[in-house]
Amino acid sequence: MLKITVLNAARVPHRAERTILVENNSNALDSRFMRAALDEAAAAAMRGEVPIGAVIVHADRIIARGYNLREENNDPTAHAEMIAIRAAAQQIGHWRLLDCTLYVTLEPCVMCMGAMILARIPRLVYACRDPKAGAAGSNYDFSQDERFNHRVAVTEGVLGDESSALLSGFFRRLREEKKAVRAARSSC
Numbered sequence: 001m002l003k004i005t006v007l008n009a010a011r012v013p014h015r016a017e018r019t020i021l022v023e024n025n026s027n028a029l030d031s032r033f034m035r036a037a038l039d040e041a042a043a044a045a046m047r048g049e050v051p052i053g054a055v056i057v058h059a060d061r062i063i064a065r066g067y068n069l070r071e072e073n074n075d076p077t078a079h080a081e082m083i084a085i086r087a088a089a090q091q092i093g094h095w096r097l098l099d100c101t102l103y104v105t106l107e108p109c110v111m112c113m114g115a116m117i118l119a120r121i122p123r124l125v126y127a128c129r130d131p132k133a134g135a136a137g138s139n140y141d142f143s144q145d146e147r148f149n150h151r152v153a154v155t156e157g158v159l160g161d162e163s164s165a166l167l168s169g170f171f172r173r174l175r176e177e178k179k180a181v182r183a184a185r186s187s188c
């Protein structure tokens with residue numbers, strides 16, 4: 001007798017269900033790898049770049065790292081995630097990054113979520129939200145969009161306070177430096 005099982009593969013968990021999923025997935029390893037992503041973000045800040053860092057983990061091992069290099073490279077696509085995704089694909093020797101988790105200190109933008117979907121990365125962990133440009137839950141949510149051929153499981157809020165403190169400290173210093181330059185000019 002032929003038995004047919006219908007799998008509802010396209011079913012998208014609603015927000016409350018997703019939150020429970022997120023809590024169960026969050027663990028000490030997530031904090032450890034997010035700490036490594038924060039180190040990358042700090043390296044970006046040292047170069048005068050907006051401090052955003054990313055690492056990609058496969059089999060509990062970091063296989064790629066990246067930090068924002070938009071200013072230095074004069075490249076609008078040089079986001080931490082893009083750099084890490086390219087490095088991971090080189091490391092694995094394939095464009096499909098199956099069984100990988102991407103850790104990033106700020107919620108990815110539409111380009112980076114697009115790249116994650118193209119690379120078939122199954123899981124994303126990010127530290128803090130980006131209400132202006134985030135595409136993994138705040139401004140947009142590409143992670144569970146049925147119009148794409150891939151879903152991304154998302155965990156957010158891992159070391160979120162540390163990441164937002166790093167970002168706000170960077171922008172505060174930038175404002176102070178601009179103010180000092182203006183004051184120096186006006187006293188000439």
Ligand SMILES: [Zn+2]
Binds near residue numbers: 110
């Ligand atoms: Zn991005």
